[in-house]
Amino acid sequence: VLVLIAMAEPSPARLASTSGGNDDYGLISAMHRVAVLALEPVEAFDLATPVQVLSPDRPGDDARYKVTVCGCRRGPVKTTHGYAVHATAGLGALRSADTVIIPGFDVGSRPVEAAALRAVRAAHRRGARIASICTGAFALAETGLLDGRSAATHWAYVEEFSRSFPRVEVSPDVLWVDHGDVLTSAGVAAGIDLSLHMVRIDHGAAVANAKARRMVVAPLRDGGQAQFIEAPAGSDPPTGDLAATRAWALEHLHQPIAIAQLAAHAGWSERSLLRRFRSETGTTPLRWLLVQRVRRAQDLLETSDLPIEVVATRCGFGSAPALRRHFERVVHTTPTAYRRTFRGK
DNA sequence: AACCGGGTCCGCCAAT
DNA sequence: TAATTGGCGGACCCGG
Numbered sequence: 001v002l003v004l005i006a007m008a009e010p011s012p013a014r015l016a017s018t019s020g021g022n023d024d025y026g027l028i029s030a031m032h033r034v035a036v037l038a039l040e041p042v043e044a045f046d047l048a049t050p051v052q053v054l055s056p057d058r059p060g061d062d063a064r065y066k067v068t069v070c071g072c073r074r075g076p077v078k079t080t081h082g083y084a085v086h087a088t089a090g091l092g093a094l095r096s097a098d099t100v101i102i103p104g105f106d107v108g109s110r111p112v113e114a115a116a117l118r119a120v121r122a123a124h125r126r127g128a129r130i131a132s133i134c135t136g137a138f139a140l141a142e143t144g145l146l147d148g149r150s151a152a153t154h155w156a157y158v159e160e161f162s163r164s165f166p167r168v169e170v171s172p173d174v175l176w177v178d179h180g181d182v183l184t185s186a187g188v189a190a191g192i193d194l195s196l197h198m199v200r201i202d203h204g205a206a207v208a209n210a211k212a213r214r215m216v217v218a219p220l221r222d223g224g225q226a227q228f229i230e231a232p233a234g235s236d237p238p239t240g241d242l243a244a245t246r247a248w249a250l251e252h253l254h255q256p257i258a259i260a261q262l263a264a265h266a267g268w269s270e271r272s273l274l275r276r277f278r279s280e281t282g283t284t285p286l287r288w289l290l291v292q293r294v295r296r297a298q299d300l301l302e303t304s305d306l307p308i309e310v311v312a313t314r315c316g317f318g319s320a321p322a323l324r325r326h327f328e329r330v331v332h333t334t335p336t337a338y339r340r341t342f343r344g345k
Numbered sequence: 346a347a348c349c350g351g352g353t354c355c356g357c358c359a360a361t
Numbered sequence: 362t363a364a365t366t367g368g369c370g371g372a373c374c375c376g377g
Contacts, residue, residue, distance in 0.1 A: 269367050286353060
């Protein structure tokens with residue numbers, strides 16, 4: 001059960017199992033094969049995103065994934081902007097993939113070729129992890145793999161999506177949704193977040209953060225955040241901006257932080273702080289704080305041998321049980337198991 | 346595991 | 362009138 005939506009509770013889903021013989025993180029012993037399936041006409045940005053995130057920074061760097069761009073057949077694939085990209089493989093690439101990613105495409109060109117849907121279903125049945133970016137969710141939904149589950153797609157397509165797939169519950173206000181075996185993400189740039197999330201699941205927070213830094217993007221946008229931030233575009237002075245307050249909180253994570261303190265820092269009443277916090281981040285201060293603390297704990301667990309008790313204190317948890325509880329909720333495993341898996345990688 | 350004291354969060358409403 | 366703010370009550374959640 002693995003759904004990262006700030007507000008919703010997890011829905012039934014089977015746990016991640018990527019390729020055979022993995023532990024519950026979907027780690028792979030051999031090279032993890034990723035097939036990015038370009039449906040015509042493909043949204044080129046969505047296509048490039050996972051390739052960029054999952055490929056080595058420079059040729060020659062140690063690769064963690066073997067990424068293949070494939071189409072319904074080998075050869076040129078039209079993009080939504082007219083130019084073509086070259087698929088180096090056809091649907092056969094899905095047969096050996098550990099992860100299949102479906103980027104956005106022009107949904108007006110549906111229905112998706114039946115052979116592609118069959119190949120995706122077969123890959124899933126084999127145990128491959130299936131992910132979609134943006135309108136790629138339309139193709140994923142057509143396979144039936146999203147039935148009865150929550151999913152994300154581009155906010156502008158939410159209505160059309162729920163009309164077309166009434167059995168799928170669209171979450172309009174999240175960046176991505178992770179069911180372990182099936183993942184969906186919101187529009188365009190959220191594909192970056194989803195890809196980084198997969199790196200984090202597969203290789204730990206440190207690797208994902210390094211990649212994010214390298215790409216010069218925000219490393220810690222969680223799935224449960226608002227897709228778009230309400231910005232008073234126009235003349236009004238940017239009166240409310242909690243970025244500074246959140247930054248302040250991050251610097252003081254190790255100590256207790258009450259709403260009253262945040263409100264004081266921001267110069268608002270508690271009630272208004274709550275409202276603004278939600279509109280900016282899509283969640284509440286406490287929930288946000290707890291996730292940040294867990295993230296810090298992940299980092300400490302990966303990079304130090306400090307006892308759990310000490311890790312807990314340094315992250316602002318009052319006790320080890322408190323850390324354990326929230327760690328479990330966010331990462332879906334225990335601190336010790338997490339450290340065993342990722343320490344030294 | 347159940348419990349409790351205090352903090353958090355949100356609907357509602359009045360004030361601005 | 363429309364929009365924003367802040368106070369309050371109470372359900373809910375968190376830490377111990």
